[in-house]
Amino acid sequence: MNKKIDNDSIPIIKNNKIIGFDKKNIIHKKGLLHIAVSVFIFDTNDKINLMLQKRSSKKYHSSLLWTNTSCSHPVKNESISHAAHRCLKNEMGFDCHLQYKFCFIYNEILNNGLIENELDHVFIGKYKKHPILNFKEVANWKWISLENLITDIYNFPHLYTIWLKIIIKNYINKLIK
Numbered sequence: 001m002n003k004k005i006d007n008d009s010i011p012i013i014k015n016n017k018i019i020g021f022d023k024k025n026i027i028h029k030k031g032l033l034h035i036a037v038s039v040f041i042f043d044t045n046d047k048i049n050l051m052l053q054k055r056s057s058k059k060y061h062s063s064l065l066w067t068n069t070s071c072s073h074p075v076k077n078e079s080i081s082h083a084a085h086r087c088l089k090n091e092m093g094f095d096c097h098l099q100y101k102f103c104f105i106y107n108e109i110l111n112n113g114l115i116e117n118e119l120d121h122v123f124i125g126k127y128k129k130h131p132i133l134n135f136k137e138v139a140n141w142k143w144i145s146l147e148n149l150i151t152d153i154y155n156f157p158h159l160y161t162i163w164l165k166i167i168i169k170n171y172i173n174k175l176i177k
Contacts, residue, residue: 010073011035013119021076025060031107031115034073037084038163039098040124040175041069043143047124047176050149051131053091054140055161061114064139067161084123092141093132098123102174108162116162124175146172 008025011018012032027034041051051069055062072087074080081100089095101124107117131141144152146168153160153168167175 009076011076016119024073025114028061028110028114028116031117033105033107033117033119035080036073036118036120036163037071037080037087038068038120038122038167039070039084039088040122041088041092041096041127042124043126043128045126047146049143049145051092051127052142052144052149053131053133053138054142056135056137056139058136061110061112061116062161065161066159067164068167071161071163080121081123084121088125091134091137093134094127094129096125096127098125102171104166104171106163106166108166110162118163120163120167122167122171122175146176 008023009021010024010027012020012022012027012034014033022032043049043051052066053069054066055064057063070087070091072083074083081098084098085095101122103119103121105119107115109115133141150168153165157165
């Protein structure tokens with residue numbers, strides 16, 4: 001018998017160790033530190049264009065905002081790398097080789113009062129085709145150059161997720177090296 005994975009129960013961490021699991025909405029209401037993954041897919045090795053997704057209107061936070069290619073949380077007994085591949089397949093309908101780049105912690109209050117307190121693990125990959133969107137997760141997608149993305153975030157910050165803005169502002173050199 002296959003064991004059902006609880007995709008809504010994610011790891012809570014303290015001192016870089018998992019101390020428990022809880023539902024995503026509870027973790028975000030309480031602002032508990034938890035693990036996340038962010039995937040950035042480029043169209044070439046030169047990292048010319050980045051694939052962005054516009055989050056679905058059905059998302060309980062940051063809905064209809066532009067963000068990196070895919071993002072999620074590992075579930076119980078799932079590696080961070082597996083979570084990155086799972087969310088890419090689930091949201092964008094494809095998988096590719098992913099390279100782990102870095103991690104960082106951020107703590108931000110969202111517009112709806114939820115709190116993002118995440119240890120975010122960032123992966124990059126390369127893919128040249130069109131995605132096959134899961135419309136429960138993603139409303140739209142586009143390719144954008146990093147230069148145009150930086151300009152657009154500066155001019156229209158309200159159109160982008162907080163974690164994408166943090167990564168582009170503080171860690172862009174780690175993404176492209």
